[in-house]
Amino acid sequence: TGAGQWGSALSFATMLFGLKLTVYMVKVSYMQKPYRAILMRTWGAEVVPSPSNRTKYGRSILEKDPDNPGSLGIAISEALEDAISHEDTKYSLGSVLNHVLLHQTVIGLEAIKQLEAVDEFPDIVIGCVGGGSNFAGISYPFYYLVRSGKAPKKTRFLAVEPASCPSMTKGEYMYDYGDTAGLTPLLKMYTLGHDFIPPPIHAGGLRYHGAAPTMSLLKKAGVYESTAYNQVEVFEAARLFAQTEGIVPAPESAHAIKAVIDEAIKAKQKGEEKVILFNLSGHGLLDLAAYQDFLDGKLPAHEYPAEAIQRSIEKIKAVLLEKGIRP
Template identity: 55%
Template sequence: MVEREEILPKYWYNIIPDLPKPLPPPRDPPDAEFSRIDLLRKIMPKEVLRQQFTVERFIKIPDDVRNGYLNIGRPTPLLRAKRLEEKLGTPAKIYFKYEGATPTGSHKINTALPQAYFAKSEGVEHVVTETGAGQWGTAVALAARMFDMKSTIFMVKISYEQKPQRKTVMQLYGGEVYASPTNLTEFGRKVLAENPNHPGSLGISMSEAIEYALSNDYRYLVGSVLDVAILHQSVIGQEAMKQMDELGEEPDILIGCVGGGSNFGGFAFPFLGAKKGEKYIAVGSYEIPKFSKGDYIYDFPDSAGLLPLVKMITLGKDYVPPPIYAGGLRYHGAAPSLSLLMKEGIIEWREYSEPEIFEAAKIFAESQGIVPAPESAHAIKAVIDEALLAKKNNEKKVIVFNLSGHGLLDLPNYELMMKRSSK
């Protein structure tokens, strides 16, 4: 049996030097009154920003961060979904990396820890961020507390209302949580003036967090769409590769859901870089159709346009996503590296609707006993489709997916889905 410390990687993996073509660089808008790139230097920890722009393939994980990973339960388990295989009657083998085993219940802590560590190393005492479904805000609140810092989280209003337990957990970790849009920022007040009942969006919350950090000389931690978050999340895929090797298995199909891209990229990119796997499938929401209807263009990651333009698949910074059941997927764009790989046809995509993912979540819960996060249920639906295709073709495929978190704090959303499905 391989020891925990041996499975946990000592380096983060950066896919940027292994992309099929150079990644289009971030840039300021042509009519810019100020440099957004200079703004990043003011609000992000210096080492986090350096890692965002690095072309190094491997970056050493600091010992304090690695110890932090061990403390929160890394490496997370790689489990075989044997009962799901039996329920589907498929010859395929199904494995899942269970990120719900962390204290915060999701993969988000994997980048919150190093970003908080680098902020603290630079003398920062207060960090700020946004959160959609609440997993990222929860991770930041815990990571800040682990390094004796304060945290402020702007939570998308509809998720704030749908998931009060997430707010409670963040507050237990010492975080201050506000329903965004708020009256605390100029941008929030502008949004509320136009629509007092605005449900909020990740782009709006991101803009508020950045403005708040800038106004108070705090530091901003980024959760998903920038490639530095994917870099830190690479611990997932690297662990999974070692665990698969220990089992003597080679993956054929790798699957993950996509909000901004850190969950999918952190899981799949190490396999892609190592040339392991035949098919990579990124799964999004039918109700937020960025894969099917988005454009591959330069766009702002945030709604206020405070961050630099990045080239990505996007529905546009002004897109207002509907208040769907999976708050973590309510984002208008996808990470630049993921967007490029999708445009090159290296990564496939799927989009599924609420009835489809609700049925997939039920099947998984009934067979494996784990209630998945609604976001991860999108990945499960793709897994089921691929397993049934293997059954039809009588192929012994090995399917591996990332279960980005549990859904135990999403039960109110599941209750609503149950009511809608019964009509």
């Protein structure tokens, strides 16, 4: 888990079913969001900051870089190694793979019913993207209606990423591993390279090197659009939302809010009416330390250099070619 939403959900579920749970939580998020780890422990889970000394791969990372902030790719590698090493252990994931995205579409199906109740249909559907389950959950049911000719209008789909981890916006469409150690099957997706370590932004749920295969395919086909923002402008949008709506949004959701504001301003300038649907996927009450940094002017506006991204991608291509795999 990155920001901890998936870890929290799984902690509660395993408690209900009497199962033991170990959560590998990205270390920078573990430090930034201590109350999220407390939630998981309250429901009986063991929470391990990743990279850790618990696994062989985690130890190898720490030997090279004791201050490594971690990434979702590293946490996945550690969790997979743990599961492979114990016959009584299974690995459960909450994003990226296509079946997970389909599970999340209950959100979009509900949104369709809600909009039917007010006789509306979106011109634009917007969501934040880390691995892709959040945005797929809200957008795939609407895409189905558009694709099947059942929608009353043509709808745009806009994926929003951090400028420090813009896999769909600046990554390359190629085969890559879903984890840093290369334990997963190869996935055809937009990727920044599986050993890409993003800066320690507060939107921990969006610090993933790739995007889900089906979502990447839609982006490649020109059906889905993507954009990226730095975290300072994202928190500015979050503050405006809190002031106007009374809800403090999670940093991940605030990326979508920033895009919603921009699209609304464009429509206003053109004198157009637009129905904009977005996924407010979480509150930010466990992220108030990030808001404090923003309000105190201490929040850096991370943007990952294009040349660094390209170096990461070329490195992965070389690894694949060594194994006889065309990227």
